[in-house]
Amino acid sequence: AKERGKAGHVRYVPGMEEPVLAHIQLGGEIRRGLDAGEFRVVYQPLVALGTGRIVGVEALVRWNHPIRGTVPPIEFIPAAERTGLIVELGRFVLRETCRQTAAWLAEFGPDALQRPAVNVSARQLHDPDFVADVLAALADNGLSTDRLVLELTESAVLRGGQVSQTLHELDRLGIKLALDDFGTGESSLSLLRAFPAAIVKLDKSFVDGIEIDDASPSARDARQAVARAVVQLADALGLETVAEGIENEAQVEQLRALGYVYGQGYHLARPMAAGDFTALLAAQRAD
């Protein structure tokens, strides 16, 4: 990238302009993909660790690109945020998840699924129509507000004034807010005072290695310290906990022993197409 400067001072700033350009170009592709209906939602079950039963589901967006195949969100969410297209993309994920949830509840009854969770970016919280869009997506599908969880990361929440008002409004309406990737930010703890969270999701990085049986108890305690602190804090504040990124049974046992009630992870179930989740609910009904 060439930066304009005074004569004789043409400087190259590697990596400073290319990402912006790439985001704009990718933004055009996302725009085209939205119009062509290339985005879809996959669903990862949320499981009660004690019983193994499915109690909820997290909606995760995918892009079925005609040339690139299935594109993971890490490759397009940043560009969607930067270009503002996340507002429309997020609206699609929300509506699709509500539509699908209503179909599951109609087929399997109101207790089949407590709650679907949808990820929300900071940019969406700044959209003046956000609360109205959420309410419309629920109402159009006959869902009550207590049926929905919105997952927010610390950075999304930390943007100050207007966002805080929106979050309190959602909370007053009965919509549950989850703090995603909890423990990875710099002010996770103080955030809990200001933010009307109902759920904290312990980040995968604190689940990784939690099961390792060290010869030295102190090494193991150190590995479990954050997971333990988070569940104690959540209990004290009356929040629900979810542990993310569980990859083996030993982690399930450790997390249960620490007091975690709910979990998600490849060991429990991977994100899947709606039809596969329907089959899981059918199998669960049969038990």
Ligand code: C2E
């Ligand atoms: P996240 O909200 O923290 O979602 C969890 C991610 O971890 C998902 O990746 C999921 O597939 C993956 N995962 C679940 N269990 C395991 C496990 O046991 N091991 C490992 N290694 N990974 C596991 P995914 O679907 O690629 O999504 C990545 C991120 O993209 C999400 O992180 C979320 O921040 C964002 N994202 C996804 N869908 C949406 C969306 O609709 N809107 C917004 N704003 N962001 C989204």
Ligand code: CA
């Ligand atoms: Ca999430």
Ligand code: CA
């Ligand atoms: Ca997460």
Ligand code: CA
């Ligand atoms: Ca994450």
